[in-house]
Amino acid sequence: MKILVCISNVPDTTTKIKFNEGDASIDSTGIQWVINPWDELSLTRALELKDDPSNGIKSVTVAHVGPATSEPTIRKALAIGADEAIRINSESSDAYYVAAQLAEVIKKEQFDIIFCGIESSDYNGSLVGGMIAEFLNIPSVSAVSGITIDDDNPIITREIDGGKEVISISAPFVAIVQKGIAKEPRIAAMRGIMMARTKPLKLSEPLPFEPLTEITVLEKPPMRAACKFIDAENPGQLIDLLQNEAKII
Amino acid sequence: MSVLVYTENWDGKFKKLTFELVSYASGVAKMINTSVTALSIGKIDDSELKKLGNYGAEKIINVDNELLVTLDSQAYSYVISDIALKENASVIIISNNNTGKAIAPRLSVRLKAGVGSGVNKLPLKTSPFTVYKKTYSGNAYAHVVIKSDIKILTLAQNSFVLNETANNSSIENMNVTIDSSLVKTEIKDVQKQTGKILLTDAEIVVSGGRGMKSPDNWGPIEELAGFLGAATACSRPVADEGWRPIDEHTGQTGKIIAPNLYIAVGISGAIQHLAGISGSKCIVAINTDKDAPIFEAAEYGIVGDAFKVLPKLIEAVREVKS
Numbered sequence: 001m002k003i004l005v006c007i008s009n010v011p012d013t014t015t016k017i018k019f020n021e022g023d024a025s026i027d028s029t030g031i032q033w034v035i036n037p038w039d040e041l042s043l044t045r046a047l048e049l050k051d052d053p054s055n056g057i058k059s060v061t062v063a064h065v066g067p068a069t070s071e072p073t074i075r076k077a078l079a080i081g082a083d084e085a086i087r088i089n090s091e092s093s094d095a096y097y098v099a100a101q102l103a104e105v106i107k108k109e110q111f112d113i114i115f116c117g118i119e120s121s122d123y124n125g126s127l128v129g130g131m132i133a134e135f136l137n138i139p140s141v142s143a144v145s146g147i148t149i150d151d152d153n154p155i156i157t158r159e160i161d162g163g164k165e166v167i168s169i170s171a172p173f174v175a176i177v178q179k180g181i182a183k184e185p186r187i188a189a190m191r192g193i194m195m196a197r198t199k200p201l202k203l204s205e206p207l208p209f210e211p212l213t214e215i216t217v218l219e220k221p222p223m224r225a226a227c228k229f230i231d232a233e234n235p236g237q238l239i240d241l242l243q244n245e246a247k248i249i
Numbered sequence: 250m251s252v253l254v255y256t257e258n259w260d261g262k263f264k265k266l267t268f269e270l271v272s273y274a275s276g277v278a279k280m281i282n283t284s285v286t287a288l289s290i291g292k293i294d295d296s297e298l299k300k301l302g303n304y305g306a307e308k309i310i311n312v313d314n315e316l317l318v319t320l321d322s323q324a325y326s327y328v329i330s331d332i333a334l335k336e337n338a339s340v341i342i343i344s345n346n347n348t349g350k351a352i353a354p355r356l357s358v359r360l361k362a363g364v365g366s367g368v369n370k371l372p373l374k375t376s377p378f379t380v381y382k383k384t385y386s387g388n389a390y391a392h393v394v395i396k397s398d399i400k401i402l403t404l405a406q407n408s409f410v411l412n413e414t415a416n417n418s419s420i421e422n423m424n425v426t427i428d429s430s431l432v433k434t435e436i437k438d439v440q441k442q443t444g445k446i447l448l449t450d451a452e453i454v455v456s457g458g459r460g461m462k463s464p465d466n467w468g469p470i471e472e473l474a475g476f477l478g479a480a481t482a483c484s485r486p487v488a489d490e491g492w493r494p495i496d497e498h499t500g501q502t503g504k505i506i507a508p509n510l511y512i513a514v515g516i517s518g519a520i521q522h523l524a525g526i527s528g529s530k531c532i533v534a535i536n537t538d539k540d541a542p543i544f545e546a547a548e549y550g551i552v553g554d555a556f557k558v559l560p561k562l563i564e565a566v567r568e569v570k571s
Contacts, residue, residue, distance in 0.1 A: 011385070013386070013501060013520065013521050013524075014519075014520055014521070016388065016520070017385045017388040017389050019389060024391075026385075026389075037501075037502050038502070094363070095354070095357075095364070096357060096358070096363065096364075099354070099358070118350065121385070121386050121501065122384065122385055123384055123391075124366070124367060124382075124383060124384055124385075124386060125364070125366045125367075126345070126350040126353075126354070126366055126367075126403075127353065127354040127357065127364055127366060128354070129354065130322065130350070130351060130352075130353070130354025130355045130357075131354040131355070131357060131358050133322075133323070133354075133355065134323075134326065134354065134355040134357075134358035134359060135358055138433075139321070139322070139323050139433040139434055140322050140323070140351070140355065141322070141351075141434060142322065142347060142350050142351035143347045143350070143351070155437070159347060159496070160347065160439075160441070161259070161346075161347070161447055161449070161450075162441050162442050162443070162445065162447050163439065163440050163441030163442055164439070164440045164441075165319075165436050165438070165439050165440075166436070166437045166438040166439075167434050167435065167436055167437065168434070168435045168437050169433060169434050169435070170433065173433070176350075176351075179495070179498065179502050179503055180495055184489075211396075212357070212361065212362070212363030212364075212395065212396055212397045213363040213364065213365070213393050213394065213395050213396065214393070214394045214396065215384075215391045215392065215393050215394075216379070216392045216393070216394050217391065217392035218384065218389045218390070218391050218392075219389065219390050219391075219392075220389065220390070221383075221387060221388065221389065221390055221527070222390075224545075224546060224548070225548060227534070227544045227545070227547045227548065227549065227550040228548065228549050228550070229549075229550050229551070229552065230549060230550070230551050231551075232551050232552060232553025232554075232557070232558055233561075234561075235551060235558050235561045235562040235565055236561065236562075236564075236565035236568075238533065238549055238551060238562065238565075239562070239565040239566055239569055241549060242510065242531070242533070242549070243569060246510075246531050246548065246549075248453075248509045248510045248530065248531055249453065249477060249510065249566075249569075
């Protein structure tokens with residue numbers, strides 16, 4: 001089986017986002033770009049599956065839609081352990097556009113398991129994974145927190161309200177992954193970083209799909225009122241405020 | 250033309266979030282001068298379906314088919330998109346919960362309909378159709394123009410006020426034919442806790458962080474939650490250390506919640522934690538460090554030792570609740 005992990009290139013989650021008020025772009029000075037956290041966990045789990053020969057995983061590929069400036073992030077995925085990478089040479093205009101491009105690549109290369117993070121930490125859309133599956137007319141499972149392969153049969157754990165479901169599914173399929181899929185993201189070792197330089201990074205040109213949405217303005221979140229402090233000796237006052245001022249208990 | 254709202258049912262019952270969705274759909278329908286059709290899938294009584302009318306649904310469609318007993322996103326998208334076309338829906342509204350996240354993107358491709366995901370208020374305008382949504386995990390908000398003829402909006406939970414409007418609604422039981430080969434997933438096992446308030450549904454959440462020092466110190470957090478009818482949550486380090494179950498982890502990579510009241514005890518308020526709670530209506534912080542970033546997000550704060558503050562707080566809650 002061949003695994004594809006779709007990766008997004010996002011500002012490090014500790015970055016304070018700055019942008020020009022009323023503009024639709026962010027100020028990228030000083031931003032450290034990283035693999036989207038859920039994609040990094042997916043990659044980790046994909047590599048864990050490949051580490052066990054009984055799972056029969058032949059290769060782990062990463063794919064990314066983005067300009068040449070995102071190559072350091074792709075190389076990082078190779079350094080962590082992916083065998084090869086594909087970059088679709090285009091700005092990622094919206095989820096529909098990105099999913100359409102990735103679906104075209106998947107059609108050509110015939111992957112069996114496609115991992116996508118539940119969302120990207122920049123646009124928070126939660127869309128690309130499900131869209132890819134619909135473009136390819138294959139099943140998708142969302143909120144995946146575990147995956148194993150039992151005698152060539154993939155078994156998925158999906159989070160539901162107040163619990164979990166265990167699902168059997170046949171490849172090809174898209175697993176849309178959330179926290180829990182892997183304990184901690186795998187870190188690139190020095191050897192991996194050296195090897196990443198020579199691993200194949202294929203370039204693919206985008207097809208002409210029209211995005212369906214467009215961000216026209218980015219703005220600051222609404223301001224919150226300043227915190228009202230209550231004496232630690234008298235927390236009863238807090239209850240009074242919650243009851244009579246905020247009126248929420 | 251119509252606004253189609255997908256109203257998920259839980260074992261034959263609707264939740265508050267269902268009525269939020271229908272209230273929201275009514276608001277959108279008013280903006281574009283049309284009516285609301287609600288779509289429910291699965292076994293449910295007419296008396297429960299009728300409740301949707303109280304929030305503005307004019308037509309209520311119920312589809313029950315044995316192939317739709319469990320959520321297979323492919324089969325569900327097939328049915329919902331089919332009905333959306335039959336009902337000539339120009340806007341489709343779904344929750345931004347796990348179910349919505351499984352279905353909305355597939356519907357988008359089937360109908361070539363752009364998605365505004367995780368919206369928390371009515372569209373800013375209808376021409377061009379522009380929605381307002383959280384991006385960068387709450388560090389920015391975006392105006393998103395949806396350019397397609399059909400628009401899909403996924404609504405963040407607990408973000409829209411219920412709006413009761415008496416309405417004459419009709420119920421239609423619709424039969425759909427589904428090819429069984431469409432269902433490619435099979436549920437092998439279900440593990441479900443019952444009787445516990447779900448973190449994503451809770452109106453009040455009491456949450457503990459590293460400041461609680463040890464997994465053995467959670468007694469007061471649970472006690473306070475018990476008196477307030479609240480769910481319990483925790484910060485990432487606490488879940489990662491295994492002090493609390495992983496499904497309590499609230500934050501950017503864990504659960505994203507928007508309760509009416511979030512009480513953070515011993516949580517410093519890292520940017521990733523705030524990303525998971527910034528939608529809360531009111532945040533209360535209890536922390537020993539007066540410079541902790543959680544106080545910048547909080548409406549009310551107590552600088553003090555949680556182990557001294559909590560017992561007094563529990564006592565005060567007990568008094569007002571009794």
